[in-house]
Amino acid sequence: MPALNLNNAEFIKSAANPNGFLRTDEPCIIFAGKSNVGKSSVINRVLNRKNFARVGAHPGKTIHVNYFHIDKKVYFVDLPGYGYASVAKTERERWGKMMEAFFSDPDRIDLGVMIVDSRHKPTKDDVTMADWFHSTGCPLVVVANKTDKLKKSEIEPNLKLIAETLSLDESAVLIPFSAEKGTGRELLLAELMKVVK
Ligand code: GDP
Secondary structure, eight states, rough: OOOOTOOOOEEEESSSGGGGGGOOOOOOEEEEBBBTTHHHHHHHHHHHOSSSSSOOOGGGGOSSEEEEETTTEEEEEEOOOOOOSSOOOOOHHHHHHHHHHTTTOGEEEEEEEEEETTTTTTOOHHHHHHHHHHTTTTOOEEEEEEEEGHHHHHHHHHHHHHHTTTTTTTTOEOOOOOTEEEETTTHHHHHHTTOOO
């Protein structure tokens, strides 16, 4: 397995519309999930940084696709979070158009990291997202974040509910994770490394 220097992480650009999407032959790992699920925190935890991807950013300000270049070998693509009720209709429409454009080209994505809340049944939007991966055959890893907020006995049943709701099969990768504590980081990292050339 090639080495990846996670300390060598660079913010490349923020795309506010499809014209700004990055075209590259290098592998791209996308991070998707509903707003506030801890997407930025998961990216920061993977990179062992505190404030690299912004945490707790105002939802109206997050409708961008952010590109990070990791060790000049792989791109992390931070997609704007979905399902934020308080976002204005025009912004939601902008989000929809941008995501439609982004997901119109599965070749753009080498691996999807979908972050869900380990405490709750996945939302309708989560199911839509997972269905896109199932239908395109694009590789998917599901990260069940915030397990530190669960009792130990709750983790297994919740993972089962998540797997069922998202129609994950036996071979699917579902990682119990805590961005706060670092739980699951090594497992996720091993999955990410699989797409690094
Ligand atoms: P994003 O909107 O998906 O990028 O979410 P953020 O990374 O900004 O996190 C949203 C909130 O959830 C913040 O207050 C984080 O501190 C908190 N958070 C993120 N991950 C965890 C976790 O694993 N455990 C706990 N307890 N809180 C978390």
